[in-house]
Amino acid sequence: MFHQNYINPEKLVVNEDILRLFKLIEKHGGILRFVGGAVRDAIAGFPRSDIDLVTDLSPSELSDMCDDEGLKCIPIGIQFFTMGVIVNSSFFKITSLSPEEDNIKDEWKTDASKRDLTINAVYADEKGNVFDYYNGIKDLENGVIKFIGKPEVTINADYIRIMRFFRFCAMFGKNIDRKSLKACIKNKSLLRKISADKIKEELFKIMMAPYAVRALELIFDNGILDFMIAKPQNLNNMEKLDNIINELGLEKDIIRRIFVIFMPDSKRANRIADIFRLSKEQKEQLLNLCNSKLTLDNFKDSVSINKSIYRYGKNICKNMWLILNLENNDRNKISSVLNTLDSTNIPTFPITGKHLIKLGVDTKFIGLYIDVLKKEWFDSGCLLSKDELIKKYTNNFNTLFMEK
Numbered sequence: 001m002f003h004q005n006y007i008n009p010e011k012l013v014v015n016e017d018i019l020r021l022f023k024l025i026e027k028h029g030g031i032l033r034f035v036g037g038a039v040r041d042a043i044a045g046f047p048r049s050d051i052d053l054v055t056d057l058s059p060s061e062l063s064d065m066c067d068d069e070g071l072k073c074i075p076i077g078i079q080f081f082t083m084g085v086i087v088n089s090s091f092f093k094i095t096s097l098s099p100e101e102d103n104i105k106d107e108w109k110t111d112a113s114k115r116d117l118t119i120n121a122v123y124a125d126e127k128g129n130v131f132d133y134y135n136g137i138k139d140l141e142n143g144v145i146k147f148i149g150k151p152e153v154t155i156n157a158d159y160i161r162i163m164r165f166f167r168f169c170a171m172f173g174k175n176i177d178r179k180s181l182k183a184c185i186k187n188k189s190l191l192r193k194i195s196a197d198k199i200k201e202e203l204f205k206i207m208m209a210p211y212a213v214r215a216l217e218l219i220f221d222n223g224i225l226d227f228m229i230a231k232p233q234n235l236n237n238m239e240k241l242d243n244i245i246n247e248l249g250l251e252k253d254i255i256r257r258i259f260v261i262f263m264p265d266s267k268r269a270n271r272i273a274d275i276f277r278l279s280k281e282q283k284e285q286l287l288n289l290c291n292s293k294l295t296l297d298n299f300k301d302s303v304s305i306n307k308s309i310y311r312y313g314k315n316i317c318k319n320m321w322l323i324l325n326l327e328n329n330d331r332n333k334i335s336s337v338l339n340t341l342d343s344t345n346i347p348t349f350p351i352t353g354k355h356l357i358k359l360g361v362d363t364k365f366i367g368l369y370i371d372v373l374k375k376e377w378f379d380s381g382c383l384l385s386k387d388e389l390i391k392k393y394t395n396n397f398n399t400l401f402m403e404k
Contacts, residue, residue: 001131009127012128014090018090021053031125033123034053035115037050038051039123053093056096059096062096072085082094082095098114108131119145145172147179154183166202166219167215169211176218188222203276213238220235232262240327248335285315294312296324303381306381321341350385350386351373369393
């Protein structure tokens with residue numbers, strides 16, 4: 001249960017303010033510990049998570065301590081015994097052990113028993129000492145995702161824990177606890193009582209996690225979200241995309257991931273946007289991917305790339321280039337075109353109506369003339385300069401116009 005100096009304290013202690021908080025709570029007869037994500041991720045070697053803290057001081061005792069020490073204390077979740085404490089410029093969320101745990105032989109283990117998964121019920125102090133009440137460290141090391149206690153009881157305490165189970169399968173899961181999975185399947189109808197926004201939040205975290213495909217297969221093969229959305233037909237595309245992303249050191253993008261697993265047309269993309277409650281910007285990005293007509297030929301040379309960037313923008317071009325190369329193992333080629341896309345300036349049509357008016361063009365025909373010149377400019381690969389376009393106008397525009 002107790003692991004002395006197990007974690008490098010630097011992985012938990014963000015600054016001197018949090019050390020002061022530990023010392024002040026100890027001074028006032030209390031204990032303060034890190035819990036949950038920060039401890040879990042420090043053990044797993046992941047980047048630091050948000051810090052959650054637990055103390056055996058009651059909310060009123062914590063508030064009194066802050067008053068005595070000149071710290072600001074803000075109630076942020078009294079029903080959950082949670083207070084916000086400001087130390088200098090740092091804000092910390094601190095939850096008190098439940099009053100019902102007073103006089104219990106081991107109030108910390110009782111607190112741990114109310115958490116969802118064994119890997120999230122590991123505590124640590126500011127020195128790196130770890131307190132593990134449900135073998136969370138062993139489960140984390142073995143990649144076992146397991147509910148604490150009886151799975152159905154744990155799920156019924158908060159239905160969203162079904163989605164959290166799959167989220168942590170996507171993050172750490174190598175060996176899924178069968179009893180926990182069975183309980184999720186048996187109680188999947190409870191997710192209908194959860195807001196779509198909460199489900200979306202968890203699902204998006206799953207889709208961005210290292211083992212997303214395996215977790216999504218568990219979700220869709222067992223009908224966990226059948227009431228919400230049908231199983232994507234191209235889940236294997238995400239694994240192919242991940243291979244490229246990881247090898248080239250690129251950032252993951254949630255809309256790109258949605259697109260590759262569903263490969264939707266515009267009609268279905270609109271439905272997906274509604275189901276997932278995409279923001280206006282996210283919906284636009286998804287529809288732009290659906291509506292783009294890009295093929296590998298659109299990236300064959302600098303002229304083609306110029307035209308593609310002008311028509312669709314860099315972001316759509318980069319995403320579609322990756323998607324078009326899911327089966328391509330030539331990472332150097334993929335990287336080379338991405339670099340070209342990054343370094344290419346977005347072309348700007350150099351002629352305006354004012355330029356043509358100065359040349360004596362009848363204002364009634366400005367729009368027509370602009371359209372013709374813009375086509376000439378685009379066909380050139382967006383390379384013709386203003387002077388070259390004006391020369392076309394002055395030399396043979398009537399012929400050019402008649403041909404168009």
